[in-house]
Amino acid sequence: MDRVIVAGGGAAGMMAAIAAASAGAEVLLLERNEKLGKKLYITGKGRCNVTNDCAVEELLDHVVTNRKFLYSAFYGFSSRDMQDFLESRGLRLKVERGNRVFPASDKASDVTACLSAELSGLGVSVRLGTRVERLSFSETADGKRAVSGVVTETGGALFADRVIVACGGMSYPSTGSTGDGYRLAVQAGHTVTELSPALCPFEAAEPFVKELQGLSLRNVGVRLTQGKKRIYEEFGEMLFTHFGVSGPAVLSASSLAAKPLKKGPLTLHIDLKPALSPEQLDARILRDFEGEKNRQFSNALGGLFPAKLIPVMVERSGIHGEKRVNAVTREERARLLALTKDFTVTLTGLRGFKEAIITQGGVKVGEVDPGTMESKLVKGLYFAGEVLDLDGFTGGYNLQIAWSTGRLAGLCAAGSRSE
Numbered sequence: 001m002d003r004v005i006v007a008g009g010g011a012a013g014m015m016a017a018i019a020a021a022s023a024g025a026e027v028l029l030l031e032r033n034e035k036l037g038k039k040l041y042i043t044g045k046g047r048c049n050v051t052n053d054c055a056v057e058e059l060l061d062h063v064v065t066n067r068k069f070l071y072s073a074f075y076g077f078s079s080r081d082m083q084d085f086l087e088s089r090g091l092r093l094k095v096e097r098g099n100r101v102f103p104a105s106d107k108a109s110d111v112t113a114c115l116s117a118e119l120s121g122l123g124v125s126v127r128l129g130t131r132v133e134r135l136s137f138s139e140t141a142d143g144k145r146a147v148s149g150v151v152t153e154t155g156g157a158l159f160a161d162r163v164i165v166a167c168g169g170m171s172y173p174s175t176g177s178t179g180d181g182y183r184l185a186v187q188a189g190h191t192v193t194e195l196s197p198a199l200c201p202f203e204a205a206e207p208f209v210k211e212l213q214g215l216s217l218r219n220v221g222v223r224l225t226q227g228k229k230r231i232y233e234e235f236g237e238m239l240f241t242h243f244g245v246s247g248p249a250v251l252s253a254s255s256l257a258a259k260p261l262k263k264g265p266l267t268l269h270i271d272l273k274p275a276l277s278p279e280q281l282d283a284r285i286l287r288d289f290e291g292e293k294n295r296q297f298s299n300a301l302g303g304l305f306p307a308k309l310i311p312v313m314v315e316r317s318g319i320h321g322e323k324r325v326n327a328v329t330r331e332e333r334a335r336l337l338a339l340t341k342d343f344t345v346t347l348t349g350l351r352g353f354k355e356a357i358i359t360q361g362g363v364k365v366g367e368v369d370p371g372t373m374e375s376k377l378v379k380g381l382y383f384a385g386e387v388l389d390l391d392g393f394t395g396g397y398n399l400q401i402a403w404s405t406g407r408l409a410g411l412c413a414a415g416s417r418s419e
């Protein structure tokens with residue numbers, strides 16, 4: 001029986017181990033932490049957005065980097081397959097806004113429990129507290145380099161016919177994903193592309209963001225530009241923090257920001273009233289002012305903006321807060337309107353890996369066979385999950401990348417493509 005070692009007991013590693021064992025291999029799963037799936041516990045704010053309930057083409061559309069590479073993996077094990085996998089093992093699921101799939105219990109721990117039960121049912125040996133330090137290699141009869149096992153941090157040499165590296169990226173390093181997978185890949189002769197934090201909050205230049213800290217804006221238009229170039233546009237929710245901006249719409253924008261940020265700051269344009277055309281908004285402002293003729297400008301904006309935003313709107317509009325609204329001029333109203341439709345924030349950089357949901361960059365996919373996840377450089381060496389140069393937007397797509405690549409790597413490492 002072939003022996004497969006899986007390095008890393010996260011989403012991809014657990015799925016790879018399950019697939020390899022179900023295809024008949026003897027599987028040893030090595031995890032450096034004292035429990036499996038530490039990152040899985042915190043996904044989806046502890047609820048685990050396990051996948052997105054959509055067709056493969058749509059999954060591919062939500063992959064930011066190297067979507068073509070995922071064609072075989074996604075078609076081989078789709079979102080539907082993942083949902084069937086969990087439900088047939090007793091985990092009830094529900095689909096929420098944006099086709100996001102969660103366990104019906106709202107507990108990420110139920111996903112890990114389901115996978116752990118499957119691992120033990122299939123007889124996978126799990127060794128916790130075991131950090132893989134390096135790979136070991138041998139030469140095949142035809143002179144090619146092949147993997148022959150791993151060496152752990154404590155010096156233990158473990159033999160295997162095939163090794164799957166599923167050590168994750170380097171975001172949220174407190175979960176155990178500290179970039180070891182990249183080091184193992186480099187040791188095997190692989191190229192690791194430039195790494196940057198993605199799905200990550202931004203730092204902003206304007207001091208007013210501190211005043212707005214904690215303010216969450218729903219249903220706003222978010223547009224990211226650099227000079228005249230439009231980088232991203234979306235409607236949704238965003239949040240001001242003590243250092244800048246975050247929230248779903250902004251996090252998605254960050255996945256396209258790393259490269260442009262190298263050239264200089266970006267501008268975030270927030271449309272605070274995307275449902276209203278400038279004409280409709282002007283009529284709305286006039287109506288609000290009409291009803292409050294003798295009130296001061298700063299006291300007449302309560303119907304338009306959340307309380308926390310009003311002092312900033314007053315200051316940025318350049319209209320004196322104590323001015324009576326019936327004295328506000330047409331030009332001043334036009335300034336307020338322009339500010340409401342295009343409230344700008346200068347973004348100077350991304351927060352670090354500690355706050356990034358995903359790592360952009362990783363093992364160069366051109367050096368990995370997309371049909372098997374096997375290294376093109378070292379026989380018997382496979383990669384799965386975030387360690388690869390793959391990343392998607394929020395919505396369950398990143399975990400689906402882990403499930404699909406893990407599944408494919410596991411089956412192929414065990415010498416089978418189907419169960």
Ligand SMILES: Cc1cc2nc3c(=O)[nH]c(=O)nc-3n(C[C@H](O)[C@H](O)[C@H](O)COP(=O)(O)OP(=O)(O)OC[C@H]3O[C@@H](n4cnc5c(N)ncnc54)[C@H](O)[C@@H]3O)c2cc1C
Nearest residue numbers: 008010011012032043044049132168176385386396398399
């Ligand atoms: C806060 C947060 C929320 C998220 N929410 C979602 C969500 O709701 N939906 C979604 O789709 N995605 C979400 N993601 C992204 C998702 O968690 C990742 O895409 C996914 O976990 C990647 O799986 P992986 O198995 O490749 O890596 P990981 O889950 O990071 O697993 C890698 C494992 O390898 C272990 N390891 C590392 N080095 C070694 C070594 N040398 N030896 C042995 N073991 C090692 C680590 O301890 C870890 O357990 C979220 C991420 C974060 C940080």
